[in-house]
Amino acid sequence: MPEEAGFPPAKRFRPGCGPPGGRVLMLLTPAASPYPEAVERQRRSLPIFPARGQLLAQLRNLDSAVLIGETGSGKTTQLPQYLYEGGIGRQGVIAVTQPRRVAAISLATRVSDEKRTELGKLVGYTVRFDDVSSEDTRIKFLTDGMLLREAISDSLLRKYSCIILDEAHERTVHTDVLFGVVKAAQRRRKELRKLPLKVIVMSATMDVDLFSQYFNGASVLYLEGRQHPIQVFYTKQPQQDYLHAALVSVFQIHQEAPSSQDILVFLTGQEEIEAVSKTCRDIAKHLPDGCPSMLVLPLYASLPYAQQLRVFQGAPKGCRKVIIATNIAETSITITGIKYVVDTGMVKAKKYNPDSGLEVLAVQRVSKTQAWQRAGRAGREDSGICYRLYTENEFEKFEKMTVPEIQRCNLASVLLQLLAMKVPNVLTFDFMSKPSPDHMQAAVAQLDLLGALERKDNQLTLTPIGRKMAAFPLEPKFAKTILLSPKFHCTEEILTIVSLLSVDSVLYNPPSRRDEVQAMRKKFLSSEGDHITLLNIYRTFKSLGGDKDWCRENFVNSRNMMLAAEVRAQLRDICLKVPAPWSLRTTSQASIRRCLAHSLFMSAAELQPDGTYTTTDSRQPVAIHPSSALFHCRPACVVYTELLHTSKCYMRDLCVVAAEWLYEAAPDYFRRKLRATRD
DNA sequence: GAGCACTGC
Secondary structure, eight states: OOEEEOOOOOOOOOTTSSOOOHHHHHHHSOSSOOSOHHHHHHHHTSTTGGGHHHHHHHHHHOSEEEEEEOTTSOHHHHHHHHHHHTTTTTTSEEEEEESSHHHHHHHHHHHHHHTTOOTTSSEEEEETTEEEOOTTOOEEEEEHHHHHHHHHHOTTOTTEEEEEEOSGGGOOHHHHHHHHHHHHHHHHHHHTTOSOOEEEEEESSSOHHHHHHHTTSOEEEEEOOOOOOEEEEEOSSOOSOHHHHHHHHHHHHHHHSOTTSEEEEEOSOHHHHHHHHHHHHHHHHTOOTTSOEEEEEEEOTTSOHHHHHGGGSOOOTTEEEEEEEOGGGTTTOOOTTEEEEEEOSEEEEEEEETTTTEEEEEEEEOOHHHHHHHHHTTOSSSOEEEEESSOHHHHHHSOSSOOOGGGSSOOHHHHHHHHHTTOTTGGGOOOSSOOOHHHHHHHHHHHHHTTOEEEETTEEEEOHHHHHHHTSSSOHHHHHHHHHGGGGTOHHHHHHHHHHHHSSOSBOOOGGGHHHHHHHHGGGOOTTBHHHHHHHHHHHHHHTTSOHHHHHHTTBOHHHHHHHHHHHHHHHHHHHHTTOOOOOOOSOHHHHHHHHHHHSTTSEEEEOTTSOEEETTTOOEEEEOTTSTTTTOOOSEEEEEEEEESSSEEEEEEEEOOHHHHHHHOHHHHHHHHHHHHO
16 A cells, blocks of 8 residues: 655745834725625635735835745735735736636636626736726736737836736746846836836745745745645555556545545546546446446547536536546646546656757656645645655655746747847846756747847847747747748738647547548648648638538537637738738749748758658658648658657658758758758 | 647737
8 A cells, every 4th residue: 555645734924024014004904895795704714814914014115025825825816906905006007927818817807806896997807819908907917928928018017016926836938038027127117216116926835945036035925825635645666557557546546435536647648548548437337336437537638628628517426537637637727526636747748959959748757846736636625635656765756846948948939029128138138047058049040040130239139020020929930931921922821821830739639530530631631731731621611601510520629720710810910010011812822832931941851762851950860740641742842840759750730842942042051051961 | 650748929
């Protein structure tokens, strides 16, 4: 039997680590509460409430602070209201950033309900495609990416008096870049004697010292959480086969625990999840009498929305829900009623190699932070139990924290945005966790090839094209593709293609129905590649008025298709605003391909005599991804949108091009390449 | 010959 281990003890609010605030506290207590009684009772019951006076007294005097609070402390919904009620930051807007759209929207909705105001008035939100805020908005929830976009047009973030960076421990690229942008804005506003900017970093445990040091030794305030106790068990022996171990654990729990207690299992990807789900269902059919029945539900991001929703429905009486999920259930989706968590300790994660420009998607060990996050999913409403399918000794060897995303992704977009904000000396930008110099250089090289950079007085700045590229919410190479399209008279088509590439795949591929999928898809396949194939699908979708039944029959994800249409409209608006030249629809698909060749010339591959492919850039052996329209073809020369290393190094989203188009697109670049291969 | 973690502008 696995042995029990303790959950890290909750940190308590530490009084007295700031200036005494008794006098101020009196002023803050409202004479009569404007809230209805039920809301007031609920607000007062939150762990953050007793700390209210003290928090305000301290925050009033601090430029920056780090607020540590566990799930359920009420910090995200209450703190912005406390600040507003306390008259802190009333000269401007109080911003609260979130890594995810749904969180920003639902938090704004809840806080405006508590305030009994109409959403979009006092309390509002801003996310892509959806701005529910107004002149009156004083508390604004937004995605961190959205605030970053705003910083491009005003790097001092002048409309904000206070910026609360929430969920900072997740360390998304956007949050990490914001740390630097907000810190610089704060300093600059002080120098210019403008309205001061208060910065509050909110995080679950961990990273505390890093955050505090980065913000010039900012005070750290601790809040008590309301997490229920969780018993954690480890295996006695290391497990060779975590899938088998997961199955054994699920059925062990299933035979012992009351059927109302649900199980959440963490695996790494779609294929694995579908396979384990099927095995679970098969075994569940042959269980002894008296054993409860079992409802097995897979959960991963590419699963159609309707199927994702099933995890929120209760199972019939006497039936246990077993949810088999990727790390989508770690943060993005919270399911109630989970009593047991089975953690395989594995995750599929992307790494980026700046030398080859290669993204590697590999199964690896989770970090300790991630393992605690997973365990925490068992204690949302009541005490929970977590089975870790690894030994305590193995756990001790896990990395303490997940490597921040900024150190393992392509930095071209980040660099373009920083340059658009006119950040001086971008290469030495004050990141909390610095990416390696190689990493930055790779991004410089990429932007340089796209014609986005120029050097003035030893400083990197943007060319006019570079500035236009930054206006698009896209990877720089896609922005460049759009800006090149008028030259080839195919802006309409390129807008469609780029939109489809920038949303999650519109093609739904259930592994169990592979043959059916292939048969249905045949009618859209183009021998010219995936871009033209996508264009064919979009055109049919549009001509049928976005028919959902058609989508289902043709294994097209209608949600992503609608999203692509929304993206397309946004990109078209930006083209008109920038302003980018425009062109009428082309009649030739060759000109679309030529446009792609001109913008993706650095991502090209050539057929070798032995039938394999090699990239023209780094002579890397690559293969055509099995999902590609060209999987069974052997074109002499292609450009691709993405290289992904899984079991092999695969090119994804390919387009057939003529080799001479590449040469005409970047003659200098190819001359250099040619010389390099000769040496 | 055979496959794709998760967000976000």
